[in-house]
Amino acid sequence: MITNFIDGLQNFHFLQNALITAVVIGIVSGTVGCFIILRGMSLMGDAISHAVLPGVALSFILGINFFVGAILFGLLAAVIITFIKNNSVIKGDTAIGITFSSFLALGVILIGVANSSTDLFHILFGNILAVQDIDKYMTIGISLLVLLTIIIFFKELFLTSFDPLMAKALGMNVGFYHYLLMILLTLxxxxxxQSVGTILIVAMLITPAATAYLFANSLKTDDVHCRRTWCPCFAYWTFHRL
Structure with missing residues (x-):
């Protein structure tokens, strides 16, 4: 079986595209998933991944690139969820449930209007073997952008994920970094x-990060036992040490 797989990679270009795309998506989704897990926002990943469905359908109706509509609706879902949570007595998980179901229902309606349910329903489950060269390069480009952003703002994302109150005390704009993470999650x-679908991407975001959380004591590579014994003093020291 392994020999056949290696021979297939050498002879079939679509298998090469599928392998490269899967590896890249696995790396970037696991990286973003670490911050999602630390913030207790696992359901947010599920909500945004499904909230892009009406954006894809609307893009198909308008004849524009589906990335445009998907990104806009993903960001819109994040803004609505955050607004409801911060400006009402409704808790975050309830806001996520309301927004998630509403956007999913809107997506189903728009799919019916588009009269192309077969193509659009592939978005839910994906088709890794149908990845074209342009999809592969777009995946690599966006993934590099996401990883570069995390590297640049690692200190800020690190502190706001562990202790947002301390981050506010240090004068950081916690809301900005929250929306920055939502933008990265949407991307x-x-x-x-298109490659793994909106259903499987939730598993790729949450499962690797949750598994790493069971074994790792630090978000960085050094062995700092901070997961169970986090304190504001250590947060301040770590932030200025990074």
Missing amino acids: VAVTAM
């Missing part, structure tokens, strides 16, 4: 949509 969900 990952949209990028993986």
Whole structure:
């Protein structure tokens, strides 16, 4: 079986595209998923990955690139969820449930209007073997952008994920980094949509990060036992040490 797979990679270009795309998506989704797990926002990844469905359908109706509509609706879902959570007595998980179901229902309606349910329903489950060269290069480009952004803002994302109150005390704009992470999450969900689908991307975001959380004591590579014993003093020291 392994020999046949290696021979297939050498002879079939679509298998090469599928392998490269899968590896890239696995790396970037696991990286973003670490911050999602630390913030207790696992359901947010599920909501945004499904909220892009009406954006894809609307893009198909308007005849524009589906990435545009998907990103806009993903960001819109994140804004609505955050607004409801911060400006009402409704808790975050309830806001996610309301927004998730509403956007999914809107997507189903728009799919019916588009009269092309077969193509658009592939977005839910993906087709890794149908990845073209342009999809592969777009996945690599967006993934590099997401990883570069995380590297640049690692200190800020690190502290706001562990202790947002301390981050506010240090004068950081916690809301900005929250929406920055939502933008990165949306980009990952949209990028993986065509290859692995909006359902599987949730598993790729959450499962690797949750598994790493069971074994790792630090978000960085050094062995800092901070997961169970986090304190504001250590947060301040770590932030200025990075």
